[in-house]
Amino acid sequence: MIQTTSSLLADDAVPLGFRFAAVKAGIKASGNLDFAVAVAVEPASAAAMFTGNKVKAAPLLVDARHLERSGGKVRVVAVNAGNANCATGEAGLQAAEAVCAAAADAFDCEGHEVFPSSTGIIGVPLPAEKLVAALPAIKASLAANAEGFSTFARAIMTTDTKPKVAYAAVEVNGKTVRIAGMCKGAGMIHPQLVPHATMLVYLFTDAEVPSAVLDTLLRSSVETSFNRISIDGDTSTNDTVLLLASGASGASVDAEHEGFGKALREVCLSLAKQIVDDGEGVTHVVELQIEGAANDADALKVAKAIAHSPLVKTAWAGCDPNWGRLMAATGYSGADVQPARISIWLGDQQIAVNGGRVDGFDEQRAHAYLKNREFIVKIDLGLGNGTCRFWTTDLTAEYVSINADYST
Known part of the structure; x- marks a missing residue:
């Protein structure tokens, strides 16, 4: 059975094997939540797609290196809002890596198992020290429940007026597999995602799926959802879609599993439509x-x-x-x-x-x-x-x- 929703999730809808938290690190001028972290209990299989813009933000360059070095495994996702860390030169790369190193120490993993993301104003140096200083508070508040998931979704917002989440469940060999995602984006939206600071999408599932299979499933889902929306025709420097699979449900999925593929596509399409609906100044x-x-x-x-x-x-x-x-x-x-x-x-x-x-x-x-x-x-x-x-x-x-x- 497949269920999708754009409302906040129930606790039993959160995919097993992940914990979530967010805090105020002082990046956003508003003082709102601006640093979100998701931690996989065990290294999760990963697949990601990034912007087709030739000007790419520092975290995207770091992500590509890290995924290659880890063999497609991710333990920690670290997202800041309020600063895109783009057009920041070598200092931007060093800032992203500094956050990864500190997160690796905090969550007992390798630096290349950390996946950083940023969204916000382009061309402003990222104060990495603020994110590093916030990690103890993040670690103390991690939770494997709907509130943690929701807090993450709220923290990654910039000009968004509301958090955007979606959920689906499908039976695989008698076991329930969950897929849940959140995203942000309201302007500078015309994603041109390719496998290689505005739309960020994070998808989580507790199915057991190898990274290569995840990549196939993600490409197919993105092509009919996030690559089929536009608000203003501008392609961001930071567009990112990340799909993680923890395997904690005990159900294994391959690329031919029709139910799982359909559920993933529905979650992606729900999130894509929510981005359009929340577009800056949109009335239609x-x-x-x-x-x-x-x-x-x-x-x-x-x-x-x-x-x-x-x-x-x-x-x-x-x-x-x-x-x-x-x-x-x-x-x-x-x-x-x-x-x-x-x-x-x-x-x-x-x-x-x-x-x-x-x-x-x-x-x-x-x-x-x-x-x-x-x-x-x-x-x-x-x-x-x-x-x-x-x-x-x-x-x-x-x-x-x-x-x-x-x-x-």
């Missing part, structure tokens, strides 16, 4: 349904062109059914397009057919539909079987205000 959440493309890659090109168009997004903000902007974005997307074959729907109302407006177009009905916080835009290119589902948002004056004043 839009599901793009692109169909009839020459192939799936072309469908994705159309979805991204629409999702990143300021003209389209501001029209959505004003509930303006200006479908011509959808046509224009489709045309410059780079996909194979024949304008006379394009059809467009807002919800169940068709507004364009064969590249032109439908007879009897009811503009008031379309305007009323766009007043919903969530709505669907469907485009059929009429060329083939390529499809894509993509989630994005409008672009509002509040988004501009948030980001105009972010660092000051």
Whole structure:
């Protein structure tokens, strides 16, 4: 049985084999929780994906080295919010490693078994000494329960307005396997995750899964979730998705286990949608349904062109059914397009057919539909079987205000 939720977890939903805690280390100017740690009781199998941005934050470079050296094992995840530790040069790498070394001492593991992450303002030196000084308080408050999990989820927030968590359970050979995840992200969201300071995702399961299998499962899940969302079209320097498997449930899973794979995909999609829903200044959440493309890659090109168009997004903000902007974005997307074959729907109302407006177009009905916080835009290119589902948002004056004043 699979259960997913975006609400806070119950104690029995927390995957076995992990403990969680968070404290105020003094990184955030607000004084809120800003340092979160998860500790695996035994070394956990790990798989991770990082941003496709060529400018990568220091912790991502450290993570890649550590995962290679440990053979895909992680004991400690250490996340600070309020400082991205990006564009900080050699000092940034040293700061990340200093936190890893101190965490290794605190939790009796190797430094390369520590997975650091950072999110916040780019270009500001990370005061690693504040994180190191906070480790005793972290160690004292570690808990394998829902409160510890929730505290971790709250501490990694920056401009987020609420924590984001999801959970699924699936039966494997008569045993219950849990998958739970949390994430943060509200702006600078257009993940382009590749296997090699904004969206951070941490997924935990108590299934027994080798790292290589985890990597296969994670790639598949990310491609249809986190790589299918955009708020503003900016790809962060810090995007990270980490999946850990403790094996504490006693149930072993391989890459062919349909139930586990489905549960992981549902957790990832729930978290991805929560990120979009909590986007900075967002008043509308839009599901793009692109169909009839020459192939799936072309469908994705159309979805991204629409999702990143300021003209389209501001029209959505004003509930303006200006479908011509959808046509224009489709045309410059780079996909194979024949304008006379394009059809467009807002919800169940068709507004364009064969590249032109439908007879009897009811503009008031379309305007009323766009007043919903969530709505669907469907485009059929009429060329083939390529499809894509993509989630994005409008672009509002509040988004501009948030980001105009972010660092000051």
